[in-house]
Amino acid sequence: MSIFSNRVYRGKWVETDRHEITSEDLEDYKSVSLVPSEYGMSICLCLKSGGYEYTPLSNRSKSMSGNITLDDLKGATLVTLSRDGDDDIKRIEF
Numbered sequence: 001m002s003i004f005s006n007r008v009y010r011g012k013w014v015e016t017d018r019h020e021i022t023s024e025d026l027e028d029y030k031s032v033s034l035v036p037s038e039y040g041m042s043i044c045l046c047l048k049s050g051g052y053e054y055t056p057l058s059n060r061s062k063s064m065s066g067n068i069t070l071d072d073l074k075g076a077t078l079v080t081l082s083r084d085g086d087d088d089i090k091r092i093e094f
Contacts, residue, residue: 010085017080026070043092058093
């Protein structure tokens with residue numbers, strides 16, 4: 001048995017896409033809220049069809065608290081991060 005961790009370093013997360021959030025992007029959602037999560041603060045989007053989607057805020061986002069609306073998300077940026085061996089992750093940046 002090895003005394004060293006068997007975790008493999010897969011490299012740094014790299015930004016591969018930036019997309020400004022538009023009204024069309026928000027058509028499938030009926031409400032939004034800011035919630036604490038294991039990754040810091042996250043955006044919780046309530047789908048019109050039922051269910052929820054959670055997207056963490058980017059480390060570069062300004063500090064946010066309180067209530068937010070779907071209109072607050074217009075103009076924010078959806079950032080995609082990638083690295084070899086892992087699925088892409090998304091972050092919202094204000």
